Amino acid sequence: MSVQSVERAxxxxxALADHGGEAGLSEIAAxxxxxxxxxxxxxxxxxxxxxxxxxxxxxxxxGGALVRIGGAAERLVGAWAEPYLxxxxxxxxxxxxxxxxxxxxxxxVAQVPSPRRLRMFAEVGRRVLPHSTAVGxxxxxxxxxxAAVFERTGLPRRTEQTITSIATMMxxxxxxxxxxxxxxxxxxxxxxxxxxVPVADxxxxxxxxxxxxxxxxxxxxxRDELARGLRKIAGxxxxxxxxxxxxxxxxxxxxG
Amino acid sequence: MSVQSVERAxxxxxALADHGGEAGLSEIAAxxxxxxxxxxxxxxxxxxxxxxxxxxxxxxxxGGALVRIGGAAERLVGAWAEPYLxxxxxxxxxxxxxxxxxxxxxxxVAQVPSPRRLRMFAEVGRRVLPHSTAVGxxxxxxxxxxAAVFERTGLPRRTEQTITSIATMMxxxxxxxxxxxxxxxxxxxxxxxxxxVPVADxxxxxxxxxxxxxxxxxxxxxRDELARGLRKIAGxxxxxxxxxxxxxxxxxxxxG
DNA sequence: CCACTCTTTTCCACTCTGCGGAAAACTGAT
DNA sequence: ATCAGTTTTCCGCAGAGTGGAAAAGAGTGG
Numbered sequence: 001m002s003v004q005s006v007e008r009a010x011x012x013x014x015a016l017a018d019h020g021g022e023a024g025l026s027e028i029a030a031x032x033x034x035x036x037x038x039x040x041x042x043x044x045x046x047x048x049x050x051x052x053x054x055x056x057x058x059x060x061x062x063g064g065a066l067v068r069i070g071g072a073a074e075r076l077v078g079a080w081a082e083p084y085l086x087x088x089x090x091x092x093x094x095x096x097x098x099x100x101x102x103x104x105x106x107x108x109v110a111q112v113p114s115p116r117r118l119r120m121f122a123e124v125g126r127r128v129l130p131h132s133t134a135v136g137x138x139x140x141x142x143x144x145x146x147a148a149v150f151e152r153t154g155l156p157r158r159t160e161q162t163i164t165s166i167a168t169m170m171x172x173x174x175x176x177x178x179x180x181x182x183x184x185x186x187x188x189x190x191x192x193x194x195x196x197v198p199v200a201d202x203x204x205x206x207x208x209x210x211x212x213x214x215x216x217x218x219x220x221x222x223r224d225e226l227a228r229g230l231r232k233i234a235g236x237x238x239x240x241x242x243x244x245x246x247x248x249x250x251x252x253x254x255x256g
Numbered sequence: 257m258s259v260q261s262v263e264r265a266x267x268x269x270x271a272l273a274d275h276g277g278e279a280g281l282s283e284i285a286a287x288x289x290x291x292x293x294x295x296x297x298x299x300x301x302x303x304x305x306x307x308x309x310x311x312x313x314x315x316x317x318x319g320g321a322l323v324r325i326g327g328a329a330e331r332l333v334g335a336w337a338e339p340y341l342x343x344x345x346x347x348x349x350x351x352x353x354x355x356x357x358x359x360x361x362x363x364x365v366a367q368v369p370s371p372r373r374l375r376m377f378a379e380v381g382r383r384v385l386p387h388s389t390a391v392g393x394x395x396x397x398x399x400x401x402x403a404a405v406f407e408r409t410g411l412p413r414r415t416e417q418t419i420t421s422i423a424t425m426m427x428x429x430x431x432x433x434x435x436x437x438x439x440x441x442x443x444x445x446x447x448x449x450x451x452x453v454p455v456a457d458x459x460x461x462x463x464x465x466x467x468x469x470x471x472x473x474x475x476x477x478x479r480d481e482l483a484r485g486l487r488k489i490a491g492x493x494x495x496x497x498x499x500x501x502x503x504x505x506x507x508x509x510x511x512g
Numbered sequence: 513c514c515a516c517t518c519t520t521t522t523c524c525a526c527t528c529t530g531c532g533g534a535a536a537a538c539t540g541a542t
Numbered sequence: 543a544t545c546a547g548t549t550t551t552c553c554g555c556a557g558a559g560t561g562g563a564a565a566a567g568a569g570t571g572g
Contacts, residue, residue, distance in 0.1 A: 002301040004529065005261040005559065010305050017328040025520055035561045040521060045258040049266050050499065053336070058520065058568085062329035064336075064497030068457055070326010072273040073318035080309070080320075103359030103383070127359070127408075152383075201324055241320030243306065260558065261530065281549055291532050296550060314539085314549065 008034060009042045013051065013062065022061040077207070077241065078110035078124070084237040085112035085209065091229045092221060094213035095120040098199070099135040100206070102127065104153050106136045109207070120192060120212040128188065131155040131169055132162050134196035135208035137182035141173040141198075142205065161186040181227040182208075186215060193218035197230045201242040209234045264290060265298045269307065269318070278317040333463070333497065334366035334380070340493040341368035341465065347485045348477060350469035351376040354455070355391040356462070358383065360409045362392045365463070376448060376468045384444065387411040387425055388418050390452035391464035393438035397429040397454075398461065417442040437483040438464075442471060449474035453486045457498040465490045 015031040016023055023031075028039050043060055046052035050065035081098045088096035089112050098110040105127040113119055130136025131150060140146040147170060155164045163169050176182040184194035195218070196210035209230065212218070271287040272279055279287075284295050299316055302308035306321035337354045344352035345368050354366040361383040369375055386392025387406060396402040403426060411420045419425050432438040440450035451474070452466035465486065468474070 002304060003261050003265070003297055005259050006265040006298060006301045007305070009259070009262040009265070010307065013325060017325050021328050021332045026518080036520070037522080037561055037563095038559080041259055041559075042262060045262045048258060049263070050497075051266065061332060062325070064329070064333075064457075064499075066322075066326050066329035067333065068326075068498060069269060069273050069318070070322050070324075070329065072277050073320070073322035073326065076277045076317060077320075077323065103361050103363075105359050107359075201320075241306075242324060243320075282547080292549070293532055293534095293551080294530080297530075 005042070008032070008038065009046060012039060012042050013046070013066075016052070016060060016062050022055065022059055024059045028060070080241055081110040081207075081209070081237060082112060084233050085110060087233050088112070088209065088211050088230055089114055091233070092211040092213075092218075092226060094211040094218060095122075096209065096211050097122055097135065098207055098209045099133075099139070100208075101130070101139045104130070104149050106130045106133055106139065106208075114213060116213075118214060120194075129153050129156065132158045132184065132188040133210075134182040134184035134194040134212070135210050137173060137176050137184070138196045138198050138208040138210075139205060141176040141182065146170070146173055158188050159186055159190045161190075163187060179227075180231060183223075184212070191215050195223065195226055195230065197227065197234045199234045199238045201238060206238075206242075209237070261298070264288070264294065265302060268295060268298050269302065269322075272308070272316060272318050278311065278315055280315045284316070336497055337366040337463075337465070337493060338368060340489050341366060343489050344368070344465065344467050344486055345370055347489070348467040348469075348474075348482060350467040350474060351378075352465065352467050353378055353391065354463055354465045355389075355395070356464075357386070357395045360386070360405050362386045362389055362395065370469060372469075374470060376450075385409050385412070388414045388440065388444040389466075390438040390440035390450040390468070391466050393429060393432050393440075394452045394454050394464040394466075395461060397432035397438065402426070402429060414444050415442055415446045417446075419443060435483075436487060439479075440468070447471050451479065451482055451486065453483065453490045455490045455494045457494060462494075462498075465493070 011032045011034070012028055015028045018031065019027060025036060025039055025043070029036055032039065043052055046063070047054060050063045053061050053063040055061060078098065085096040085098060093114060093116065095114040096112050097108050099106045099108045106129070107127045108122050108124050111122065111124055113121065128136070130140055131153070140149060147166060150166045150169060155162070155166065155169060157164050163172060181195055181197045186192060188194070191214060192212055193215045194210050194212035196208045198205040199207040199209055211226070211230065267288045267290070268284055271284045274287065275283060281292060281295055281299070285292055288295065299308055302319070303310060306319045309317050309319045311317060334354065341352035341354060349370060349372065351370040352368045353364050355362045355364045362385070363383045364378050364380050367378065367380055369377060384392070386396055387409070396405060403422060406422045406425060411418070411422065411425060413420050419428060436453065438452045442448060447470060448468055449471045450466050450468035452464045454461040455463040455465055467486065
């Protein structure tokens with residue numbers, strides 16, 4: 001049995017979020033179907049706690065307490081990813097990573113290393129330019145400001161394979177957007193191949209997951225089959241973290 | 257009259273946030289004083305909506321829905337700052353900006369221009385290196401990884417005044433931390449002075465606010481008095497956005 | 513300045529939701 | 543198997559939360 005008032009308060013917050021972060025009481029009523037008095041009472045409670053603010057025109061907006069508590073939750077995402085990265089290691093035999101965009105850089109936020117003695121390693125916290133990594137290509141494919149990022153950072157050559165032309169890179173990104181995964185064929189590090197897939201919150205790509213290892217081993221894998229498997233795992237992860245949305249859903253209990 | 261169940265659900269979320277993002281039910285009980293049954297019922301509601309997750313060891317953690325809704329709130333912070341930046345323009349006569357750290361860069365997220373014909377302008381969205389800006393110094397003063405940032409970015413000379421030595425910069429940052437404001441004395445742009453102060457969420461500096469203008473005008477102002485005034489305004493802003501915390505507080509209604 | 517319309521806020525009688533203590537179940541250690 | 547600590551479930555009850563209606567507020571046009 002759930003707590004109705006809490007469900008309703010979350011409905012109100014999500015109505016605000018869906019309305020660009022700000023709405024009038026009657027707009028919230030339209031989205032939630034709740035009576036004005038009920039909405040008003042819930043909003044007053046959220047107001048006093050800083051989760052909602054009221055503008056000078058009496059409209060309501062999401063509040064600063066959400067920024068703080070959202071930041072606290074964000075710092076946990078890497079830890080949540082580990083069981084899924086473990087599955088990727090099991091599937092491919094290679095080291096699995098998760099990365100996010102931080103400004104113009106790719107930052108590795110989680111990793112599960114391959115059990116093999118010869119393995120790729122990229123320390124968590126490491127930041128690299130996006131152009132020469134598979135995760136970087138995934139994060140920028142479909143990104144409205146991808147060209148601007150490349151204009152700012154340039155595409156410095158890392159290996160003989162590195163793509164150094166913005167035009168070639170934009171073509172590459174449209175391929176990535178179409179096929180749903182990106183490859184790094186020795187572009188960041190000679191002799192290392194990498195395949196990366198998106199982690200999405202709805203239609204927004206919020207992270208990328210990848211597997212990487214020596215070219216001989218990675219190129220021996222069936223690329224499309226590997227991509228399908230990795231996409232499935234990344235999709236499950238995205239659904240677990242972001243999937244619950246205004247409807248009760250069975251939450252997968254993570255097992256150690 | 258507030259909604260008790262909603263207050264309690266927020267208490268539970270904040271107890272999790274204060275406990276590193278993750279806690280057992282009895283730890284939440286210790287922090288909130290609520291009965292186990294009550295906490296459990298509230299957690300189940302938050303669980304089904306994705307605002308909380310349960311780990312394999314039955315402990316609870318903040319959930320992905322907070323990441324999403326926190327991000328939605330974060331996109332509004334710049335708009336909230338404008339009335340305070342307006343006050344800073346009124347106080348100083350100069351253009352006022354707010355900036356945040358995004359990776360190794362300073363990004364301007366809000367601005368209110370000076371009414372004068374001769375005025376500073378930095379377009380919202382512009383990203384600059386932190387070493388040669390007052391806001392950058394504020395954001396990195398006291399930051400545990402400040403030296404690492406400078407090692408990555410370097411301190412390229414922008415003007416004759418730019419600080420280009422990491423050692424000198426670290427000394428400068430300790431002065432900034434002590435006096436509570438930073439100056440840019442023509443370091444980013446010749447002939448332009450800038451004074452910046454922190455916006456804090458508790459002890460965390462989350463943004464910086466500044467005023468900047470031609471050296472003749474800015475240096476004619478009483479620096480300490482200006483800093484005091486700007487700190488007061490930035491403090492009010494921080495208190496408004498982040499201040500409400502587990503206790504009902506009068507929320508300042510912003511006026512157009 | 514007034515009337516109108518739409519929106520937000522307040523009120524209050526009522527009912528059913530949320531409460532919390534106790535019991536049951538679970539988990540890890542011995 | 544037992545124990546201790548923790549989490550989950552149950553259920554009678556009372557007061558918290560409800561929602562319709564009225565009051566109040568704000569913006570607009572004449």
